[in-house]
Amino acid sequence: MPTKTLCQTSDQKKERFIRFQFDINLNPSNSTSSQTFCGFTLPPSQFSKSNQLDLKFKTDDSMAHGGYDLSYYSVKPTLVSSRNSDKMFYEFEPIFERSGAITPVGFPSAYPNNTIQRFSIRPPSGLFCTFKMMTLSLTSVTDVDNCDATDTLRYKTVIATNDGGDEEHRDSNWILPCIPGDETYEFPKGKGLNYYFEFKSDNDNENNGSGFRIHWNCEDYTEEII
Known part of the structure; x- marks a missing residue:
């Protein structure tokens, strides 16, 4: 059975149980570039020079009316x-x-x-x-x-x-x-x-x-x- 995940929140600065966890890895060859976002907090926009994007979405055993919607666009600063x-x-x-x-x-x-x-x-x-x-x-x-x-x-x-x-x-x-x-x-x-x-x-x-x-x-x- 899935277990609840502990996650650090930036606003409360403490660990708490969440309903889902969202990991974004902008450069799959470098695991240190990944970030984790909790709950319903909207993550900031990200930049990457890689042509590959890995997403990992975790849920627990409770019902949550949510999810995610991802948009990506090319840009050259x-x-x-x-x-x-x-x-x-x-x-x-x-x-x-x-x-x-x-x-x-x-x-x-x-x-x-x-x-x-x-x-x-x-x-x-x-x-x-x-x-x-x-x-x-x-x-x-x-x-x-x-x-x-x-x-x-x-x-x-x-x-x-x-x-x-x-x-x-x-x-x-x-x-x-x-x-x-x-x-x-x-x-x-x-x-x-x-x-x-x-x-x-x-x-x-x-x-x-x-x-x-x-x-x-x-x-x-x-x-x-x-």
Whole structure:
């Protein structure tokens, strides 16, 4: 019979019984790179140069209404110069899944300073997509006309072409004002759209939040013909 597993929690700093344990090994050839997460705590995003990811999921003999959902994307960090300061630029590869989630680097622990992180989501054509802001913890934007003044998240939608790309002639402006960190936001719903998100962090630790988590799901739709 399965036995309960003892696990160290970061918030309580003590051992306790858990209902499940989740081990992540980002480099199977090096066991020291693995991490263990307990209970329903959301683990931070991880980076790996390996092309293999091992997951181990343990449960005990009790019922638990939970589980896990894993999303992974390719990204190549690049150091760029912006306004007399160096920023780490993370441009994630386009995401073509019909459902998933995006978070900044380090979420939900802490995101790094001086970064630009861009996500492009290009769902399959012919689907109706809904985007939801599940978590948002950024600094409040005092000047919505100056989006570079603090940590901000902004987005834009672009009409997709039949091959999944963008319209040749499109409005390249991001939607403003920037999304304040103390408010919730509803993203436009629609079909045939590509979604772009950009997150910028400044060099100040004092105004950092935990970041954001955006979920999306695309479903088939039907149109009534009269």
